[in-house]
Each structure stands twice: as C-alpha cells, then as structure tokens.
Amino acid sequence: METYYDPKDLSKFAEISEGAPELWKKFSDWYGAVFAAGALTEREKALIALAVAHAVQCPYCIDAYTQESLAKGADLEQMTEAIHVASAIRGGASLVHGVQMKNVNTKLSM
Amino acid sequence: MELKIRNKSMMASGEKLANAEEQLKIINQSSGIPSFDTKLESSGNGHLTSGKIEIFQVNIGKMCNQVCKHCHVDAGPDRREIMTKETMELCLSALASAEMLTVDITGGAPEMNPYFKWFVSEISKMGKHIMVRSNLTILAANGFEDYPEFMAENKVEIISSLPFYKSSLTDKQRGEGVFEKSVAAIKILNNLGYGKENSGLKFNLVYNPAGAFLPGSQSELEKEYKRELLKNYGLVFNNLYTITNMPISRFLDYLISSGNYEAYMEKLSISFNTVAAQNVMCKFTLSVGWDGKLYDCDFNQMLELNLNHGAPSHIKNFNISLLENRRIITGQHCYGCTAGAGSSCGGATA
Numbered sequence: 208m209e210t211y212y213d214p215k216d217l218s219k220f221a222e223i224s225e226g227a228p229e230l231w232k233k234f235s236d237w238y239g240a241v242f243a244a245g246a247l248t249e250r251e252k253a254l255i256a257l258a259v260a261h262a263v264q265c266p267y268c269i270d271a272y273t274q275e276s277l278a279k280g281a282d283l284e285q286m287t288e289a290i291h292v293a294s295a296i297r298g299g300a301s302l303v304h305g306v307q308m309k310n311v312n313t314k315l316s317m
Numbered sequence: 318m319e320l321k322i323r324n325k326s327m328m329a330s331g332e333k334l335a336n337a338e339e340q341l342k343i344i345n346q347s348s349g350i351p352s353f354d355t356k357l358e359s360s361g362n363g364h365l366t367s368g369k370i371e372i373f374q375v376n377i378g379k380m381c382n383q384v385c386k387h388c389h390v391d392a393g394p395d396r397r398e399i400m401t402k403e404t405m406e407l408c409l410s411a412l413a414s415a416e417m418l419t420v421d422i423t424g425g426a427p428e429m430n431p432y433f434k435w436f437v438s439e440i441s442k443m444g445k446h447i448m449v450r451s452n453l454t455i456l457a458a459n460g461f462e463d464y465p466e467f468m469a470e471n472k473v474e475i476i477s478s479l480p481f482y483k484s485s486l487t488d489k490q491r492g493e494g495v496f497e498k499s500v501a502a503i504k505i506l507n508n509l510g511y512g513k514e515n516s517g518l519k520f521n522l523v524y525n526p527a528g529a530f531l532p533g534s535q536s537e538l539e540k541e542y543k544r545e546l547l548k549n550y551g552l553v554f555n556n557l558y559t560i561t562n563m564p565i566s567r568f569l570d571y572l573i574s575s576g577n578y579e580a581y582m583e584k585l586s587i588s589f590n591t592v593a594a595q596n597v598m599c600k601f602t603l604s605v606g607w608d609g610k611l612y613d614c615d616f617n618q619m620l621e622l623n624l625n626h627g628a629p630s631h632i633k634n635f636n637i638s639l640l641e642n643r644r645i646i647t648g649q650h651c652y653g654c655t656a657g658a659g660s661s662c663g664g665a666t667a
Binding site for chain 1: 481524530532540
C-alpha cells in the first residue's frame with residue numbers, strides 16, 4: 208500500500224537543495240553547528256532532538272535520532288525518559304489551558 | 318531484535334555460519350554495494366599495500382571464559398584452539414629478527430593459554446612494548462588472581478572491552494553479570510596504578526555499538542565514559558577506543574537474523590571515509606593465528622584469508638622483507654574499518 212512516508216525518502220533529504228542550493232547550504236552549515244558538542248554534549252543534543260521529533264511527530268526524525276542517540280552512546284532508558292519529557296510537555300500544554308476554561312467558567316457561571 | 322543468548326560457540330552448536338567460507342559467500346555477495354576494491358580505487362587509494370610492520374598481533378587462542386554475542390572470533394569455553402609453546406617460540410624468533418616495536422596479544426581470553434606468562438616474560442626481555450586484550454572478567458576469576466600484578470610488573474598495556482558504562486548494554490552483549498565483574502577487575506587494575514596519570518601503566522577501554530549502528534565520536538564517548546565511571550564507581554582509565562562491529566561471525570549472524578544485514582552493509586559503504594581508508598591498521602600490522610598462520614588483520618584471520626600475493630603464509634617462514642610492502646587481502650568486510658571515523662584495534666582512524 209502506498210503511504211506518504213517511505214523510509215527510503217530520508218536518504219533523499221539532500222535533494223531538497225536542488226530548488227534552492229544556497230539556502231540548503233546555509234541550513235546544512237547551521238544544522239551541523241547546532242549538533243556539534245558545545246555547552247551540551249552530542250549525546251544530550253541527540254536526545255533533545257529525539258524528544259522534539261516525537262513532539263512534532265516526524266517519522267523521519269524519530270528514525271534518524273533514535274539511530275543518532277544510540278550512536279552517541281545513549282541507551283533505551285535515556286531515550287525513553289527523553290520521550291516522556293516531550294510527552295509531559297505536550298500533555299501539560301493541554302492541561303494548563305484548563306486555566307482558560309476555568310476563567311471562562313468563572314465569568315459565566317453563577 | 319535482541320542479540321541471541323549464547324552459552325556456547327557457533328562452532329560447538331554446529332551452526333553453518335561458524336564456517337569462514339559460508340561467511341565469505343554472504344559478505345561478498347552483498348547486492349547494490351560497490352566492491353571494496355572498486356571503492357578504494359575510485360577514492361584514489363589504489364590497492365591496499367602494507368608498509369613497515371609496527372604491530373605484531375598474536376592471537377594465542379580462541380578459548381575464552383565468556384561467550385559474547387557479537388564476538389568476531391566465535392570464542393568461548395568450548396574452543397580448544399590455542400597456540401603451542403613451539404609456535405610461540407617461532408613468534409619470538411620473528412620478533413628477534415625484525416624491528417617490530419609492539420606486540421599485541423589477543424584471543425579469546427589470552428590469559429587462558431597456559432604459556433601466556435612465559436610468552437609475555439620472553440617478549441618483555443626483548444624490550445618490546447606489550448599490549449594484552451583482556452576481557453577483564455578473567456582477571457578476577459579463580460586461578461588468575463595474580464595476573465594483574467604480573468602484567469603490571471611487565472608494564473603490559475591492557476585494552477579491554479566495556480560496551481557501555483552501565484550494566485544494561487554491557488550485560489546484554491557480553492553476558493549476565495559481566496559488567497559487575499568488569500568493575501571489580503578495573504578496581505584491581507586501578508589499585509595497581511593502571512589508568513592513572515604518570516603511573517606508566519596504560520589501561521584503555523573499547524566501546525563497540527550494541528547493535529546495527531556505527532559508533533559516535535570517540536572523544537565525546539570517552540568524556541561520557543570517564544565522567545560516569547568515575548562518578549558511579551570511582552574508576553579511571555586512559556583512553557576509549559571506538560570500534561565498529563565487523564559483519565562477520567556472530568555479529569553477521571545477528572545482522573542476518575534481525576533483518577539488519579543489507580541496511581548495515583549499505584550504511585558501512587555509504588559512510589566510506591577516504592582518510593580512514595588511508596589509515597587502516599593492516600598497513601602496519603601483521604596478524605598471527607593460533608596455529609602460526611599469517612594474516613593482514615584479526616578479522617581476515619577469522620575469515621581464514623591467509624596471506625598470499627607472494628608473502629609467507631606461516632610464521633615458520635617469517636621474512637620481513639617479503640612481509641613489508643605486501644598486498645593486503647580485501648573483501649566487503651573491510652568497509653567496517655573505513656566507515657565514518659574509521660575503526661581499528663586502536664580505535665578511530667580519521
């Protein structure tokens with residue numbers, strides 16, 4: 208069955224450069240610099256990327272950053288905790304809007 | 318998919334892949350991947366040729382107290398192939414006749430060879446630098462309690478696998494309880510001065526991925542290992558070497574049975590690094606098998622790719638001038654040493 212997502216498409220990512228090579232170069236340079244070790248280690252950055260990949264629900268990024276996290280020395284325990292962080296923020300973001308619901312409720316109700 | 322639980326070698330289990338020819342059939346038929354030689358030539362490296370031999374690597378036996386799930390030697394307690402004293406004497410003659418400065422002793426668990434101490438002492442008398450690839454657990458095993466001190470006395474550099482700084486992945490790859498025993502062994506080594514600055518006793522760890530992926534940055538992983546092992550167990554070591562898993566023996570079996578084989582080979586080939594290809598260890602290494610046969614590296618040894626192209630194939634015919642500048646035997650497995658940051662017995666090469 209055809210789907211919008213094909214794992215093989217991930218390796219074609221660089222082909223996006225064809226439409227705008229200069230922008231792609233800027234993106235690639237910036238991307239490389241972002242993930243280089245700095246105040247955070249490469250492993251910590253890979254785990255953040257993995258968590259964000261789940262928050263934005265990007266299958267390509269989940270595949271890529273699971274592999275990257277493993278390669279940078281993370282284990283299943285660390286990757287699972289990172290995903291829980293993303294999930295907690297997503298869940299919390301919904302729940303905290305309950306304050307708006309309460310505000311409206313308070314205003315309208317007797 | 319998890320690696321298979323093993324308590325005996327593939328050879329003892331009668332598995333087809335224990336046979337080197339069977340492995341080569343699979344590796345060299347990898348579809349859609351250019352041949353390693355073609356890739357090497359198109360990168361401007363030409364044929365691989367050795368230079369001056371700096372490391373004389375001796376595999377003194379396939380016997381081991383562990384049955385690690387990724388082992389390229391298919392080592393284990395059931396393996397009986399160990400180097401005899403006569404073959405060791407031939408190695409000593411070769412060492413005396415040439416300038417090779419470093420002797421790298423590996424196995425199996427090399428300590429389990431009954432002539433290990435004698436061999437190390439004789440090499441030590443020659444003033445050569447000695448490296449021993451120890452699995453750590455053997456150093457804390459019954460009957461081997463005096464081995465750490467013996468190695469320290471002979472200024473032996475120790476290189477040991479520790480796939481992770483926690484028990485989870487280490488035990489998964491090397492067997493239940495291996496991490497705890499390894500920690501106990503490292504404590505013994507640290508107490509002797511191993512891994513400590515200015516002690517003159519070098520102790521290096523080896524990281525290899527616990528699955529079908531390439532190792533990350535060696536320097537970054539070293540920082541993580543140093544921080545975690547010191548914080549959690551008070552342990553120290555000198556350097557961490559990252560080594561890529563070769564698609565041979567038990568790891569090949571894992572790749573095939575987990576459905577990762579094709580993708581892993583593709584990953585190795587697309588990650589080909591010209592700089593790593595220029596620095597491959599076979600260029601300055603000679604590998605001796607337990608039976609005295611000669612090879613370009615320990616991986617070729619396990620695939621039984623005995624030296625040819627006019628170079629002597631057995632230690633009894635050792636001839637340094639024929640061995641230096643020999644053409645190296647290559648295959649699709651060689652992509653394992655040239656992928657990403659490169660891989661060798663001394664870690665990353667690029």
